[in-house]
Amino acid sequence: MKNTIRIGAGIASVLTVALWASSGSTETTVERGQYLVDGLVGCGNCHTPRNPDNTFAEGMYLAGGFEFNELPAFQTYTANITPDNETGIGTWTLEEIVLAIREGHTPEDETIGPVMPLFFYNLMSDDDAMSIAMYLKSIPAVRNEVPAPVYNIPYATPGPAPGGPTPPTTDPVVYGQYLATMAHCFECHTPRDATGGPDMARMGAGGFDMQTLPNGEVVRSANITPAGIGDWSDDALRRAIVEGISRDGHILFPIMPSAFFKNATAEDIDAVIAYLRTVPPVENDVPKVDWMAGLGMPPMQNAPAME
Ligand code: HEC
Ligand code: HEC
Known part of the structure; x- marks a missing residue:
């Protein structure tokens, strides 16, 4: 168990300082999801495959397959998170997508490994998580079969997401x-x-x-x-x-x-x-x-x- 990747505890203790307590905006929209995913949250930075010069492969936005090779510890490829029914998340419900993003559990009863910044996403507000799920359901489906990840180390997933509202923009x-x-x-x-x-x-x-x-x-x-x-x-x-x-x-x-x-x-x-x-x-x-x-x-x- 020496190599357990145990990022959770530290991150939660530093970041959850009563942040999400007061309520801000409460809108759940595809537009908000798009704003976050294509913007500051930047899921596509990992979930889009890259050319050898590090530019993004054309027509493959969010279609997965970008490799993280840290062998012998692990070798993984980002998942296809476009709504393709066979190779992506087309058959997942919105709630299932939210659970995967914030807690790392998939409907196939698998856990997502520590490459994905789950311990940060665990603190995502309910509205933002749902908006992101709605946006992912709305984008073009891309067929792209991605190899299954191999983890030779134990790893932890975050516990239940605290959830709650998005903090207000009034305090920058x-x-x-x-x-x-x-x-x-x-x-x-x-x-x-x-x-x-x-x-x-x-x-x-x-x-x-x-x-x-x-x-x-x-x-x-x-x-x-x-x-x-x-x-x-x-x-x-x-x-x-x-x-x-x-x-x-x-x-x-x-x-x-x-x-x-x-x-x-x-x-x-x-x-x-x-x-x-x-x-x-x-x-x-x-x-x-x-x-x-x-x-x-x-x-x-x-x-x-x-x-
Ligand atoms: C996926 C990894 C990654 C994420 C996420 C990331 N950065 Fe960076 N950032 C880097 C790397 C790598 C460099 C150094 C690049 C270089 O030196 O060419 C860098 C450089 C920078 C620099 C320039 C600093 C300097 O001394 O030149 C700033 C400022 C910065 N990041 C801020 C941020 C902020 C703010 C965020 C979040 C909003 C962020 N970064 C998110 C990887 C990341
Ligand atoms: C630092 C890289 C990184 C970032 C950023 C990232 N992911 Fe991931 N994600 C991964 C990797 C790698 C996997 C593959 C599973 C594994 O390694 O266990 C994955 C898996 C997933 C899965 C599981 C899909 C499946 O079929 O099992 C979903 C859903 C997902 N990511 C959604 C997202 C969303 C939405 C965002 C942005 C909010 C995001 N990811 C940001 C790396 C990342």
């Missing part, structure tokens, strides 16, 4: 925390602990290995606590989040979901930034690499640096 820090949780910023931006889960005592400190490039260099997530980005202007942060360009002008490795985040409203991005400013600072100097050269592409064309 609180709403920003909710959005950042759904955008699972800290799934990628938090270093791992001995159990393989995010070390929430160092939440946001970066340095998590995202990909080893063909030239052997490793792309790591950045430190987005105030110790890393505290002296960045709001404009520089906004550009990084929605345009995928770092303050120094380098193009962020496209695993950073800016292609989705760009679809969020300016107010929602501002709320995420307001919340990021309140996260406890953690010192961690993360080296940056020229990932384009590492992939064998021409060196990056840097954009102008910003304050």
Whole structure:
């Protein structure tokens, strides 16, 4: 049991600070679901297969098959979450989709593994979870058979979702925390602990290995606590989040979901930034690499640096 991925406890204790207590909007619509999935929640960042240069495969939006290979621990491919009856989730009810997203249980009585940020989605509001399920039911079905996952390690799924309403937008820090949780910023931006889960005592400190490039260099997530980005202007942060360009002008490795985040409203991005400013600072100097050269592409064309 040494390798149990046990991300749950830490995440819940850091993030559930009475957030979801007061009530905000209570609308359940396909539009809200689309806004979240195509925007800050960015399910397609994992659930859409990619070409070798990391761009998304055409016509395959949410059709699954993107590989996460951490053998010997596990090898998995994201599921097809389009409403195809045979290879996707076409036969699932809305409630079954909600249960899968927030608690990791499927109608086939299987559990979803720890690659999917379930412990963050566990905190999704009832309306948002239902809106996302409605949107997934409304998109074009794509036939794409995805191999079954192999997990050679035990893993945990979150318990029952606390549910409740979406927090109100009136307090940008609180709403920003909710959005950042759904955008699972800290799934990628938090270093791992001995159990393989995010070390929430160092939440946001970066340095998590995202990909080893063909030239052997490793792309790591950045430190987005105030110790890393505290002296960045709001404009520089906004550009990084929605345009995928770092303050120094380098193009962020496209695993950073800016292609989705760009679809969020300016107010929602501002709320995420307001919340990021309140996260406890953690010192961690993360080296940056020229990932384009590492992939064998021409060196990056840097954009102008910003304050
Ligand atoms: C970090 C990557 C990642 C993100 C982000 C992600 N998923 Fe997943 N998801 C996976 C993987 C990998 C699987 C495959 C199952 C496994 O490995 O156990 C999966 C499985 C699923 C399943 C189970 C489908 C089946 O047929 O069993 C559903 C439903 C699902 N995801 C929905 C979503 C939705 C909706 C979102 C956005 C709210 C989302 N996922 C975001 C990685 C991700
Ligand atoms: C799927 C993983 C992933 C998710 C989710 C993610 N990021 Fe990132 N992010 C990265 C990686 C990897 C980098 C570093 C890329 C590079 O250096 O080329 C990065 C870079 C950044 C940078 C630039 C920092 C710097 O020093 O250059 C900021 C700011 C940032 N992310 C903020 C966010 C915020 C805010 C969220 C949530 C709304 C988020 N990220 C979600 C992977 C992710």
